[in-house]
Amino acid sequence: MNVAVIGGGTMGSMIAWRLAERGVFATVFEQFSPGHDRSAAGGESRVFRMAYAEGAGYTPILRRARELWRELEHITRRKLLHEVGMLTITPRDSAVLDTLDEGIMAHDLDCEILDGREIRRRFPQHRVATSDVAVLDHLGGYLRPELAVATAAHRAEMLGATVRRYARVEAVEHRGSDIVVVEDGHAHRFDAAVVAPGPWLARMLPQFAGVVRAERRIGAWFVPRSPELWFGRDCPVFARTSPGVSFYGMASVDGVSVKLGVTSAREPALPDPDLLDRTVSPEVLAPYREVISEHLPDLHPDPIRVGAYQECFTDDHHALLGPVSDRGNLLVAGGFSGHGFKMAPAVGDVVADLLTSGAPSLDVSALRTGRFRP
Ligand SMILES: Cc1cc2nc3c(=O)[nH]c(=O)nc-3n(C[C@H](O)[C@H](O)[C@H](O)COP(=O)(O)OP(=O)(O)OC[C@H]3O[C@@H](n4cnc5c(N)ncnc54)[C@H](O)[C@@H]3O)c2cc1C
Known part of the structure; x- marks a missing residue:
């Protein structure tokens, strides 16, 4: 064929x-x-994460994907999936937590639930309220x-x-x-x-x-004040939802900076993907500064690098x-x-x-x- x-x-x-x-x-x-x-x-x-806020039905797909990432790594001798864990921080009463819980139970996932005090002790780079909780997904991490x-x-x-x-x-x-x-x-x-x-x-x-549209998405990289907090298993990939804002970030990949994406900062649909504007204005970065000042105070708020990408979204x-x-x-x-x-x-x-x-x-x-x- x-x-x-x-x-x-x-x-x-x-x-x-x-x-x-x-x-x-x-x-x-x-x-x-x-x-x-x-x-x-x-x-x-x-x-990469196994406990899936978008629905527990994805977990078998993710299990198979993990096997295949490992197979591709093995055959080609390239390191593609870095299993540093994934920390999802939410208020205790959030719907995200309910969906994650459902998936963890249904698929017997290797996850820990941490209360606010425990998050602070183990991951001091995050400023959290005592009423926050986190799911630490041990099979999570990042891909290249x-x-x-x-x-x-x-x-x-x-x-x-x-x-x-x-x-x-x-x-x-x-x-x-x-x-x-x-x-x-x-x-x-x-x-x-x-x-x-x-x-x-x-x-x-x-x-x-x-039913589909292209949207621009931004990534921005920030320098930490205490670099030792932002490497390897000491810094699982993180995602956070709190009232009015959601964002994610990665352990330092280049040894210099930490990448953030503010997912709640949406932009209008792109009329033409051929004309993606890769310039990122200071106004677009305002929500990143707010996230850093509220939730990640160890990061300097001025990015050393920004990038603009695009993705296809369905309704x-x-x-x-x-x-x-x-x-x-x-x-x-x-x-x-x-x-x-x-x-x-x-x-x-x-x-x-x-x-x-x-x-x-x-x-x-x-x-x-x-x-x-x-
Ligand atoms: C900033 C950002 C952060 C993201 N973060 C995550 C994350 O942390 N985890 C995660 O799982 N997902 C994440 N995603 C989503 C993930 O990256 C996408 O879902 C995935 O890459 C989509 O793959 P794709 O093949 O549909 O599109 P693409 O990877 O864009 O591939 C489409 C390809 O088609 C080519 N093409 C288009 N038209 C033509 C044509 N007419 N002729 C020939 N070639 C053509 C394009 O050049 C392109 O190479 C993120 C996305 C963005 C933008």
Whole structure:
């Protein structure tokens, strides 16, 4: 079988790797090159966590993803997943805590629950109220996104996949029972195709334009006053929800700075992902200063680095994964809504299952494309 993968970013590179592992011939079309930072996967680090605030149903997908991250590391001798733990801090009465609890119980996850006093003792970099609680997920940590995407693409190539770099797809459509991919005016014929263009999804598959949108997301890096607090297991990746604000941050990856993302600071949808503005104004950074002054006083409030990226969001913040229509040979993997990186190799596996056996080995029915149809 000949399969086109449109987009060689996070999902496309993993899909190509998982297809190639099964002996399926994959051709990836990527408008830049795998591992670039102009889309959803830039900025040095991505959170991995097993206890999942977006729903306990994700845990089997994350378990499989963890196995595959380890497999990719083992085969390629690259360190991709750093298991430093994940600390989620919330008020005691939050809905987030209820969902995490449900997942921990249902899937017997290796997690500890800490009260405010214990958080202060073990993780003094966080300013917390005595009434706050934290879930410490021991299998959490961070991934290295650019390296992971490039590594999966290289592995796919070693197994026989073709990666067409700087190859922008103009259209993908059925022609008879085949799929035709148009790139630079040339039509290429395939038995099947997977569309994984990240923020460009609405352009590539306009039937989803009403339910997906591209949004800009910022990352900013800050220098700590006490660097020893911000490394390795002493600084699990953290996420915090408190009234009016939610943010996350990472243990120092470069030995110099700590990365923060304020998820409650949303921006309007991007009219055109080609025109992503990568300039970050001081006004956009105001919520970061507030977070530091309220919750992370050890950090100097002026960033030494900022980055602007973009992601495809759906209306319900869950992805679209599976056949686009009743004809099973055109699939979509998109709309990962700010939390898809960690599960990418499992997404690759699901797509490979769908194309080779027709049925996925993981339950991804919650992500079916038809859920938005009237
Ligand atoms: C700032 C930020 C922080 C995030 N933090 C986390 C996190 O901590 N943990 C986590 O799990 N997730 C996180 N996410 C989400 C995660 O990174 C995304 O869900 C994931 O990377 C999406 O992968 P994708 O393959 O859909 O998109 P991408 O990785 O953007 O890949 C799409 C690719 O398609 C290519 N493409 C598009 N159109 C065409 C075309 N016409 N022809 C050829 N190529 C094309 C693009 O160039 C791109 O390379 C974050 C996202 C952002 C933006």
